[in-house]
Amino acid sequence: METKEEYWEITFEEKNELPEGYSVEDYEPKDFINSKLMQDFPLRGRAVFLRIKRRRWRHKTKGGVIKRDFSFTAAGSKFTQELSDFLKDTSEYATRYHEKYSQLLRD
Numbered sequence: 001m002e003t004k005e006e007y008w009e010i011t012f013e014e015k016n017e018l019p020e021g022y023s024v025e026d027y028e029p030k031d032f033i034n035s036k037l038m039q040d041f042p043l044r045g046r047a048v049f050l051r052i053k054r055r056r057w058r059h060k061t062k063g064g065v066i067k068r069d070f071s072f073t074a075a076g077s078k079f080t081q082e083l084s085d086f087l088k089d090t091s092e093y094a095t096r097y098h099e100k101y102s103q104l105l106r107d
Contacts, residue, residue: 007047011035014055019068027057033067 016029032053040048056067 007049008043009037009049009051011051011053013053014068016055018057019066022057022066026059026061027066028060030056030058030065032056036070 013032018024018027033056035051035053038050038052040050042048052070054067054070056065058065
């Protein structure tokens with residue numbers, strides 16, 4: 001967890017476990033693919049950002065890559081579906097809060 005004056009950034013790394021249906025003999029772990037940064041509800045007066053780091057695995061002989069598909073965000077937004085639905089009713093708060101940290105979300 002990284003603490004800044006104005007926000008907390010919490011990083012989650014996917015475990016090094018192959019998805020179901022794939023063999024350890026056929027695949028080897030590779031690095032992480034591009035991480036996703038999501039804004040969560042504020043905590044103790046600070047913004048909270050969750051960074052999700054997903055793994056990928058490469059087929060040892062064919063070279064193909066597999067990865068899990070996590071759908072965390074609603075289409076066209078930077079929010080989870082539940083949070084997006086909630087913020088539709090409180091759009092003034094969402095706009096003000098999002099604008100303040102929009103540059104961090106773009107990085």
